[in-house]
Amino acid sequence: MTNPVSDTSNPTHSSPAVVFETHDVTKTYQMGEVEVRALRGIDLELYEGEFVVMLGPSGSGKSTLLNILGGLDVPSSGTVRYGDTDLSTFNESVLTQYRREHVGFVFQFYNLIPSLTARENVALVTEISSQPLAPEEALKLVELSDRMDHFPAQLSGGEQQRVAIARAIAKRPRVLLCDEPTGALDIRTGIVVLEALAKVNRELGTTTVVITHNVAIADMADRVIRLSDGMIASIEGNPHKKSPSELSW
Numbered sequence: 275m276t277n278p279v280s281d282t283s284n285p286t287h288s289s290p291a292v293v294f295e296t297h298d299v300t301k302t303y304q305m306g307e308v309e310v311r312a313l314r315g316i317d318l319e320l321y322e323g324e325f326v327v328m329l330g331p332s333g334s335g336k337s338t339l340l341n342i343l344g345g346l347d348v349p350s351s352g353t354v355r356y357g358d359t360d361l362s363t364f365n366e367s368v369l370t371q372y373r374r375e376h377v378g379f380v381f382q383f384y385n386l387i388p389s390l391t392a393r394e395n396v397a398l399v400t401e402i403s404s405q406p407l408a409p410e411e412a413l414k415l416v417e418l419s420d421r422m423d424h425f426p427a428q429l430s431g432g433e434q435q436r437v438a439i440a441r442a443i444a445k446r447p448r449v450l451l452c453d454e455p456t457g458a459l460d461i462r463t464g465i466v467v468l469e470a471l472a473k474v475n476r477e478l479g480t481t482t483v484v485i486t487h488n489v490a491i492a493d494m495a496d497r498v499i500r501l502s503d504g505m506i507a508s509i510e511g512n513p514h515k516k517s518p519s520e521l522s523w
């Protein structure tokens with residue numbers, strides 16, 4: 275699939291669909307007497323099919339923002355539009371439905387069920403989805419066809435993370451939200467996991483957001499968003515997108 279976002283130089287090309295549009299999103303946590311202002315007015319658009327890397331110091335609000343986009347949390351004020359719908363007005367059961375049908379999550383720790391094989395871990399999700407990929411197909415996308423009947427304890431960290439990615443994408447979500455997906459992995463294994471994310475983004479057109487502390491990963495993004503102190507510090511396009519194997523760490 276050609277990427278509509280990196281094609282903005284072509285004036286005849288129609289602009290890509292907006293998947294998310296946030297307006298003045300804030301999030302304040304009340305900790306007893308203390309207010310923690312995790313997000314302080316986020317205005318952001320995310321586009322269909324793009325690969326976004328989100329950077330920022332610890333505590334800058336990255337996970338909070340990702341969790342709000344994914345319907346795991348709700349803003350204190352402001353609006354979050356997903357397509358034509360306003361997520362910030364959703365109640366818990368509608369948010370659950372939204373998460374189930376539209377969003378895939380990948381976290382630093384893989385959260386696989388130890389007593390189930392790779393195939394069974396993925397099948398748990400495909401069984402409750404309306405138009406899923408077959409578990410075998412999802413595992414093939416992340417290059418794990420030869421490990422499908424292994425249990426998590428029989429897989430390396432990178433392999434377990436790729437099972438987690440297969441599980442997240444098997445329901446064909448429109449968006450894939452990844453919070454430090456390579457945080458627990460060494461460089462070489464991290465690259466394999468990033469290859470899997472890039473492939474899913476390319477082949478399924480899944481809008482992908484990756485939070486990372488590794489600045490090198492920004493080179494594989496269509497756009498790089500930097501957060502600082504609960505606000506957006508910068509948003510930059512990346513005209514020279516690299517493949518994960520070309521990243522210099």
Ligand SMILES: Nc1ncnc2c1ncn2[C@@H]1O[C@H](COP(=O)(O)OP(=O)(O)OP(=O)(O)O)[C@@H](O)[C@H]1O
Pocket residue numbers: 303304305310311312330331332333334335336337338339
């Ligand atoms: N559930 C919560 N209750 C209270 N404060 C919270 C909660 N979640 C996050 N915070 C606070 O909100 C701020 C932003 O946290 P967040 O987890 O979004 O940061 P982050 O950018 O993801 O950091 P890191 O890179 O360390 O993961 C921090 O000051 C954090 O302590």
Ligand SMILES: [Mg+2]
Pocket residue numbers: 336337338453
């Ligand atoms: Mg975080």
